[in-house]
Amino acid sequence: MASDGDGDRDGGAGRARPKRTDARRNEKTLLEAAAAIFVTAGVDAPVRDIAARAGVGTGTIYRHFPTRADLIIAVYRHQVEACAEAGPALLATSETPHAALGQWINLFVDFLVTKHGLAGVLQSDSAGFDTLHAYFLDRLVPVCSELLQAAADAGEIRSDLDAYALMRGVGNLCIGADSDPRYDARRLVELLVAGLRRPR
Structure with a gap:
């Protein structure tokens, strides 16, 4: 999965650092919003509905989950x-x-x-x-x-x-x-x- 920008690269080692606490919290909010929408509307529900429930823009969802x-x-x-x-x-x-x-x-x-x-x-x-x-x-x-x-x-x-x-x-x-x-x-x-x- 592509980087969402929340995990900086570790110098020359090329290893992604662990996600920051706020990035993990934001991802959890997105997953909970998506789960709630999926339960009521199915997995084909519009991304905009998930974004609205999570209180973010659709671009934020695509940064975390490209597909x-x-x-x-x-x-x-x-x-x-x-x-x-x-x-x-x-x-x-x-x-x-x-x-x-x-x-x-x-x-x-x-x-x-x-x-x-x-x-x-x-x-x-x-x-x-x-x-x-x-x-x-x-x-x-x-x-x-x-x-x-x-x-x-x-x-x-x-x-x-x-x-x-x-x-x-x-x-x-x-x-x-x-x-x-x-x-x-x-x-x-x-x-x-x-x-x-x-x-x-």
């Missing part, structure tokens, strides 16, 4: 990291582990909605897509496992639930949500999570 594929992949990675970091935080702050699991699954659904356009963007780069998918599994399956284990230890859900299977199930429920306005994937996912609870 739409660059932006979508960066949003994908940003959301994976946000989901991964949210799991432990939700366990620490939610009323119950099951509540933490439900909130985390909601974040995961947001991620899946954004992810729908990724395959199309990377259709000519299957190796790149496979690498991102492996990264997604490596980061998120352990987090989901931790949430399930905490809820099982609390006696809220069964102890034989598999994180990968649950994530696949949630993913399958989200298929078609973007093509049928009557299909409420979030409601179905909510029912799925509620159904994990052990009867009182």
